[in-house]
Amino acid sequence: MKRYSVIKNFTGLLKDNDIVIFSGRDMCMEAYQYDKPGYFYINDTFGISVSFALGIALSTDKRVFIFVGEGDLLRELAVLGQVAVSKCKNMFIIILDNGVYQSSGNQPNIFSSFMSKKGFIYNLGCFVHDFTTHFKNKYFTEIQSAVDRIRGPMIILMDVDKGVKKTTSNYKLTAIKQKNRFMKFVRNKELGTDLFTPPSFITTLKDEKIRSISMKNSGGIN
Amino acid sequence: MVKAKKFWNCLCEELDYRFFSGVACAGLSPLYKKMNKDIMHYVPAANERIALGLVSGAYIGGFKGGLLMDMKFKHDISTLLNFNLIYKIPFIIIGYSELKKDKLIYDFPTTVIVDDNFEDDIKKVTLESESKNIPGLIVIKDKEMAV
Numbered sequence: 001m002k003r004y005s006v007i008k009n010f011t012g013l014l015k016d017n018d019i020v021i022f023s024g025r026d027m028c029m030e031a032y033q034y035d036k037p038g039y040f041y042i043n044d045t046f047g048i049s050v051s052f053a054l055g056i057a058l059s060t061d062k063r064v065f066i067f068v069g070e071g072d073l074l075r076e077l078a079v080l081g082q083v084a085v086s087k088c089k090n091m092f093i094i095i096l097d098n099g100v101y102q103s104s105g106n107q108p109n110i111f112s113s114f115m116s117k118k119g120f121i122y123n124l125g126c127f128v129h130d131f132t133t134h135f136k137n138k139y140f141t142e143i144q145s146a147v148d149r150i151r152g153p154m155i156i157l158m159d160v161d162k163g164v165k166k167t168t169s170n171y172k173l174t175a176i177k178q179k180n181r182f183m184k185f186v187r188n189k190e191l192g193t194d195l196f197t198p199p200s201f202i203t204t205l206k207d208e209k210i211r212s213i214s215m216k217n218s219g220g221i222n
Numbered sequence: 223m224v225k226a227k228k229f230w231n232c233l234c235e236e237l238d239y240r241f242f243s244g245v246a247c248a249g250l251s252p253l254y255k256k257m258n259k260d261i262m263h264y265v266p267a268a269n270e271r272i273a274l275g276l277v278s279g280a281y282i283g284g285f286k287g288g289l290l291m292d293m294k295f296k297h298d299i300s301t302l303l304n305f306n307l308i309y310k311i312p313f314i315i316i317g318y319s320e321l322k323k324d325k326l327i328y329d330f331p332t333t334v335i336v337d338d339n340f341e342d343d344i345k346k347v348t349l350e351s352e353s354k355n356i357p358g359l360i361v362i363k364d365k366e367m368a369v
Contacts, residue, residue, distance in 0.1 A: 042305075044304070044305070044308070045305075046271075046301065046302045046304065046305050047271060047302075048271055048272070048274055048275035048278070048302055048305060049275070050275070051267075051271070051272040051273075051274070051275025051276050051279070052275040052276075052278050052279040052282075052305075053275075053279060054275065054276060054279060055241075055243075055275055055276040055277060055278060055279020055280040055281075055282070055283065056279040056280070056282050056283050057279070058241075058265070058276070058279070058280060058283070059241065059279070059280045059282075059283025059284060059285050060283045060284075076271060076272065078268040078269060078272060079268070079272050079275075081268055082267060082268050082272050082276075086265075175308050175309050175310075176309070176310055178309075179282075179309045179310065179311070182282065183282050186282055186283055186284070187283070187284045
């Protein structure tokens with residue numbers, strides 16, 4: 001199963017008000033073909049793309065999906081624990097696992113050698129699903145039904161083939177233009193969902209109950 | 223002495239910084255003790271890199287924020303600040319340092335506060351940080367912090 005095929009099919013199942021972040025140069029190039037205003041591409045991730053996505057999820061009521069390679073995630077495994085304790089219901093990480101560091105020449109990584117990837121993630125406190133078989137068998141109706149109902153923090157594992165789609169499309173967006181477009185989308189309250197009560201510590205300061213819930217949800221210590 | 227309560231009031235209520243993340247630091251413990259959940263939101267992070275990502279993400283979501291850290295770990299995040307420079311995401315780093323002068327590898331707006339008259343310095347740093355869309359650094363000098 002090709003990675004671009006998974007990206008195409010999975011993003012096709014998402015709603016228009018969902019936030020989608022792609023991490024890694026090759027993945028961004030593949031995903032750019034299906035570009036939407038709510039998509040954000042992080043070419044050079046520096047290992048902080050997942051925590052960046054979590055920061056967004058903590059400050060909005062939209063669902064946040066981040067597509068990340070397993071090699072990228074290995075740089076900062078602690079973030080999985082951070083996501084788990086955040087109890088952020090609108091946070092979803094899709095790990096596209098091809099077993100190698102692809103962009104640097106298919107060098108092997110340790111992710112595939114984990115004794116139990118699902119067990120490891122589950123024990124941190126995240127929900128975890130493996131949709132590999134569903135995608136291979138093209139059970140898109142079932143996946144659509146699941147994606148409509150899922151609650152975070154959830155990790156979705158998917159095994160993909162090695163290789164990158166050769167594409168001629170290049171970014172037409174500069175980093176700044178991309179950020180401005182994305183910020184406008186994220187901050188557009190009219191596009192929100194009723195999925196998650198955001199930490200509205202500014203707008204609902206007088207509402208003690210809501211604030212205490214939101215603080216608790218985001219792992220705050222106060 | 224820098225009064226922690228006054229510091230938070232200045233940063234949160236006057237300058238509207240509301241989202242903070244960071245890793246525990248003994249030098250900044252007065253700041254942690256005086257955190258007021260009515261005016262701010264703090265998320266304890268597993269490490270400085272994660273805290274940086276959280277604060278950057280919260281900015282995209284509409285909340286100005288700050289990262290609390292011990293300046294001994296500045297090299298951990300220095301390269302990651304490239305991310306903020308590429309996408310021009312401003313935020314404030316609140317650092318604790320034992321050195322007389324401390325800074326990051328980049329030439330960001332910086333102030334070292336040593337007494338209770340810090341408001342103008344903080345305002346200057348935040349203003350420059352926001353206007354240039356780059357990180358700003360507020361360093362609190364060793365043993366100059368009080369509850």
